[in-house]
Structures are given as structure tokens and as C-alpha cells.
Amino acid sequence: MANALNPLCVPPLTSHLGSLEAVALRGCWTSLAGACQRPPLRQALAAPSAAATVAVVATALRRGRRHGWSRSSGRVCSLAAVGGEGASANASDDVGRRSVFALAAAVAAASGADAYLRASDERYSFSLLAPSLFKETLRTELVPGLIWGFEQVIAFQTVSANIRMTVVRLRDGKLWVSGPLAPTRQLLRLLNELGEVAHLVVAGTALEHKVSLAEFHRIYPKASVWVAPGQNATLADVNIGPVDGVLGQSAQRPPWQEEIDFQVFYVAPPETQGTYSEVAFFHRVSKTLLATDAVLKVPLSPPPILSSYGYDGTPCELSREQWQYKFIAFNFLNMRGANEADLAALAEPSAVVSPLLRFTLYPICKSAASAWVKEIAAWPFERAVAAHLDSPFPLRPNEFLKAFGFLFDRQSSWEPAPGQLTQLYKLSEQLDGPGALESSIWKAAAGAV
Numbered sequence: 001m002a003n004a005l006n007p008l009c010v011p012p013l014t015s016h017l018g019s020l021e022a023v024a025l026r027g028c029w030t031s032l033a034g035a036c037q038r039p040p041l042r043q044a045l046a047a048p049s050a051a052a053t054v055a056v057v058a059t060a061l062r063r064g065r066r067h068g069w070s071r072s073s074g075r076v077c078s079l080a081a082v083g084g085e086g087a088s089a090n091a092s093d094d095v096g097r098r099s100v101f102a103l104a105a106a107v108a109a110a111s112g113a114d115a116y117l118r119a120s121d122e123r124y125s126f127s128l129l130a131p132s133l134f135k136e137t138l139r140t141e142l143v144p145g146l147i148w149g150f151e152q153v154i155a156f157q158t159v160s161a162n163i164r165m166t167v168v169r170l171r172d173g174k175l176w177v178s179g180p181l182a183p184t185r186q187l188l189r190l191l192n193e194l195g196e197v198a199h200l201v202v203a204g205t206a207l208e209h210k211v212s213l214a215e216f217h218r219i220y221p222k223a224s225v226w227v228a229p230g231q232n233a234t235l236a237d238v239n240i241g242p243v244d245g246v247l248g249q250s251a252q253r254p255p256w257q258e259e260i261d262f263q264v265f266y267v268a269p270p271e272t273q274g275t276y277s278e279v280a281f282f283h284r285v286s287k288t289l290l291a292t293d294a295v296l297k298v299p300l301s302p303p304p305i306l307s308s309y310g311y312d313g314t315p316c317e318l319s320r321e322q323w324q325y326k327f328i329a330f331n332f333l334n335m336r337g338a339n340e341a342d343l344a345a346l347a348e349p350s351a352v353v354s355p356l357l358r359f360t361l362y363p364i365c366k367s368a369a370s371a372w373v374k375e376i377a378a379w380p381f382e383r384a385v386a387a388h389l390d391s392p393f394p395l396r397p398n399e400f401l402k403a404f405g406f407l408f409d410r411q412s413s414w415e416p417a418p419g420q421l422t423q424l425y426k427l428s429e430q431l432d433g434p435g436a437l438e439s440s441i442w443k444a445a446a447g448a449v
Contacts, residue, residue, distance in 0.1 A: 122185035128211050128238070129154050129182070136308035137187040142385055142392045143286045145169065148194060149391055151305040152181050154208055158312045159329045162303040163208055164387045166290055167194060168260065168283055174198035176256055177223075178281070179209040179292065179387055180216035188219065199256055202227040203292045204278040207238060209387060214241035226254050229266045233275040247279050259284060261379070265294075265372040267365040273432055276361060280372075282379040289381040289395060293354055295403050296386050297393035298327065298347040331355045332423045333416075342417065349413035350399040351384065358406060359424040363439035364432045370407040377401050406441050416448035425449045 117124045123134045131153065138151045150165040168176040175194055178201040181187060191197065197220040202210040205228060217225055218241075225243045232240070245252060248264035261284065266277040281290035289295075302323035310316040318326070324339035327346075333355055336342065346352055353362075362369045377397040384395040405412035428436050436442065 122189070125182040125184040125187075125215075127182045129208055131155055131309060131313065135182050135184055135187075136305065137181070137184060137190060138305045138308075139190045142166075143283075143288060143383075146286050147283065147288060147290075147385060147392075149385065150181060150187060150190065151303065152187075153305055153309040155309050155313070159326055160306060160309050161326070161330050161388055162305045164385075164391060166385055166387070167191065168290075169195060170198070170256060170259055172198075176260060177201065177216070178203050178290065180212045182212050183215055183219055197223050199223055199254075200225045201279075202231070202240065203281070203290075203387075204228050205230045205233070205276055206278075206293065209292060210240055211238050214239060217241050224255060228277040228279045229264065230268060230275040230277040233268070260290070263372060263375045265369065267368055271368070272361075272364050276365075280376050282376075282381060287380060287382045288392065289376070289379065289384040289400070291384055292387045293357060294376075294386075295351045295384060295395070295400060296354060296388060297351055297384070297390040297395075298343070299390045300343065300347050302326070303389065332427060333420050334422050336417070336419050338417075342420065345417070346414055349403065351393065351395050351403045352414045353403050353406075353412070355416070355421075355424060359421060359441065359445070360428045360431055360436075362407060363428065363436045363441045366407055366439060366441065370404070373401065373404045373407060406444065409440055409444070416445055418447055419449075421445060421448040 117133070121134060123136055125135060126133060127135070135152045140149045140151070141147075142149050146169055148167045150167065151162045152165075153160055154163050155161075163181065164179070165181045166178045168178075170176055173195055175191070175197045176199045177191075177197055180200060180202075200213060200216055200220065200223045202213050202225075204210070210227070210231070213225070213227075217223065224245075225241070226245050226247055227240065227243050229246050229249050231237065231243075231246075245254060247254070247262055248266065254262075261282045262279050264277065264279050268275040278292050278294055280292075280294060282288070283290060301320065302318040306323075306326075307317045308315050311318060311322050321339070324343045325335075327343055328335060328339055331354060333342065377400055379397065381400075382394065382396060383392045384400075385391040399413070401408075403413045425437070425442070428442070
């Protein structure tokens with residue numbers, strides 16, 4: 001039976017493992033708990049040898065330690081030790097040595113469980129991002145014959161959003177892939193149908209856009225890898241693996257730059273509390289701006305891929321009311337009892353800047369951000385593709401600048417209504433300190449707090 005120490009309903013760890021303390025990311029357990037009711041995983045976890053249990057624990061342990069989680073961190077999830085015949089009676093056994101032994105013993109089981117799940121469902125791929133195990137992939141042709149979008153869902157309970165990997169076919173017929181997503185068999189099949197993957201790109205520091213890079217590179221080892229600056233800024237950062245170059249910092253030019261130009265935005269301490277970067281790209285032939293989180297087109301209706309997750313993890317079509325809630329909650333805007341009107345106001349402009357970035361990042365790096373935006377606006381783009389929400393959408397440089405009006409002390413394409421920014425105001429103060437609230441960006445929005 002599920003309980004606080006055994007949220008997966010899995011068989012207890014058997015005695016041959018000794019006393020294993022499983023260190024797991026809490027979000028990882030939460031996602032696995034819901035997924036354990038799916039037939040493939042339920043069958044794997046029912047194995048009497050508890051091999052599947054060990055595989056799950058080993059995976060969580062491996063990922064937890066990669067992010068710097070330890071027994072002393074105060075943020076651990078422990079599974080109760082189960083004694084039995086052959087169990088160690090020496091309580092002073094070295095925990096680290098036993099954990100390493102248990103992890104090594106679980107490698108074969110982990111490989112078998114992973115192979116079983118991957119073979120049983122083409123949507124399977126273990127990920128740090130919920131939903132962790134099974135992700136539907138939707139491929140859309142964004143610019144005929146040149147650019148495609150691959151969408152999956154990222155979610156936390158009832159708050160979910162689409163996330164897009166952008167694929168460009170270069171003149172030589174090979175593929176340029178930005179923001180690799182969870183490499184399910186379904187995604188890889190849809191991708192390989194388009195051609196050979198020659199280049200992998202991570203366009204920022206946000207976890208959701210880089211967490212699958214290392215696994216993607218193992219699948220496509222011949223592909224070049226180029227990343228935005230600021231990776232591995234802390235010990236808790238995800239390991240992205242080896243790279244060929246850092247955009248804007250490496251001496252050599254990326255092999256694809258003649259076809260896809262780029263501009264880098266990068267800030268780090270002491271200017272900001274943390275490290276953040278985003279690289280914008282310009283596909284010359286199609287005159288398309290390729291963005292990640294910088295600029296968005298908000299739809300009145302939910303992106304179709306969200307039906308694969310539904311409202312709370314059960315696949316179903318979302319109602320307009322549910323979509324309104326999800327979008328407003330995802331952006332930390334206040335629920336004012338006017339969700340329909342608030343979403344409509346954000347959907348009306350050609351493009352908007354994410355309220356989360358506008359009010360928690362740009363107030364502390366206004367000068368660097370405005371310089372970056374001006375550089376992007378010098379490109380003659382006619383449309384844009386973003387990593388979230390609608391794409392492609394018509395967009396010209398003057399409309400792009402309008403979305404960022406707040407950086408230039410001008411009116412923006414969207415302005416918040418009274419009472420919308422209370423949560424973001426508190427969040428900005430927590431993340432960036434009281435000084436951020438003295439920015440002209442916050443002063444101009446004082447009536448919305």
C-alpha cells in the first residue's frame with residue numbers, strides 16, 4: 001500500500017540489498033507515483049525480485065546526486081530499510097559503500113526495466129520534467145520544407161504548458177535541432193523521417209530546454225553541440241555533457257552560422273542573483289526569428305498537445321476555462337475573477353513578453369536586455385517561432401520592439417491590469433531583492449500590484 005515512504009506502491013526492497021537509503025528528488029517521486037498505474041510500469045514493478053524497484057530507486061539516486069542532493073541536505077526521501085534473511089546486522093556499515101554497491105548491482109536491472117518500458121510504449125522516456133515517463137509528441141510543419149516544431153508537455157499537477165523543440169533543415173539536407181526534448185521512440189521516429197541530425201543546440205540556461213541534451217547527443221554522437229553561455233553555473237545544474245562550442249564565447253564560428261545567425265543575451269552575478277542566458281536565432285532563407293522564451297504568441301485556445309495531459313494528468317480536451325486558469329497560473333499572475341478577459345488581453349497583441357521574465361528578470365538587467373533586443377530587431381524577420389504557446393506567428397521588428405516597450409520606458413504591447421501583479425511583485429523581491437522593485441519597469445506597473 002502506498003504511504004509516505006513508499007509512494008510508488010512498489011514491492012519493498014529485498015534483503016539482498018542490505019540497508020539502502022534511496023535519495024530521490026521529491027518531484028521525481030511524485031511523477032512516478034502517478035505513472036505507476038500505467039500498465040507497462042505496473043507490470044515491471046510487480047517483479048517478485050524487486051529488480052524494477054531497484055531500477056527506479058537507482059535512477060532517482062543517480063539523478064538526485066547529480067543535482068547535489070545529499071543525506072545532510074534536509075531535502076531527502078528515504079525508503080525504510082527492510083530486514084530479512086541475509087540482511088546485514090552491522091548498523092555501522094558504511095552507507096556510502098553500501099549505496100555504491102547497491103547502485104552497481106542495479107545497473108543491469110535498470111537497463112532491463114528501461115528497455116522493457118521503451119519497447120512497450122513509444123512515448124516512454126524517463127525525464128526530470130513531469131510527466132516523467134510517458135510523453136506524447138506532436139510534430140508540426142511550421143515553414144514548409146524548412147522548419148518543424150516538436151511539442152511535448154511539461155507539467156506540475158494542474159499547471160501545464162507545451163514545450164517546443166525547433167528543427168531546421170539546412171541547405172545540405174541535414175538537421176539543426178534546438179532545445180532537444182525527451183527522446184521517446186515516437187519523437188525519434190518523427191525526427192529521423194526528416195533527415196540526418198547534424199547539429200544540436202541549447203539556446204538558454206532554463207532547465208526544460210537543456211535537460212535532454214546529453215541523452216540526445218548519445219543517440220546522435222556525430223552531431224555538433226553548441227550551447228548558450230552560463231551552463232553548469234552551479235553544482236546543482238544538470239550535466240549537459242561535452243560541447244563543441246559556447247555561442248558568443250568560442251573563437252570558432254558554428255558551422256551553420258551562414259544560414260542561421262544568432263544574438264546572445266547573458267547575465268550573471270554580480271549583476272544578477274543568478275545566471276541566465278538566451279540566444280535568439282535568425283533563419284535567413286525563411287526570414288524567421290527563432291526564439292525560446294523571449295517573445296510569445298498567446299492563443300485563446302489551448303495548444304492541442306495539452307490534451308495528452310489533460311487538466312491534471314488524465315488525457316482529455318481542455319475547456320477554455322481550464323486553459324485560462326493554466327496560462328494565468330503558469331505566469332504567476334493573480335486570479336482576479338476575470339480570467340477570460342485577462343487571457344484575451346494577453347492574446348490580442350502580435351506578441352508579448354512573458355510576465356514572469358518581464359517582472360523578475362529584466363528589472364535587474366535592463367541595459368543588457370535592451371541592447372540585445374535592439375540587435376534582434378535589426379534582422380528583417382517576418383515571422384517568429386517560440387518554444388512555447390503558438391508558433392509560427394507573423395512578427396516584424398517593429399512589433400517585436402513593441403512587445404519590449406517597457407525596456408525603453410514606453411508602452412508595451414500588453415500592460416497589466418490592476419491587481420494582476422501581486423504574486424510577481426513578491427516573487428521579484430524574493431528572487432532579486434528589494435532593489436529590483438526600484439526599477440522603472442516596476443515603477444511603471446505600480447498600479448497593477
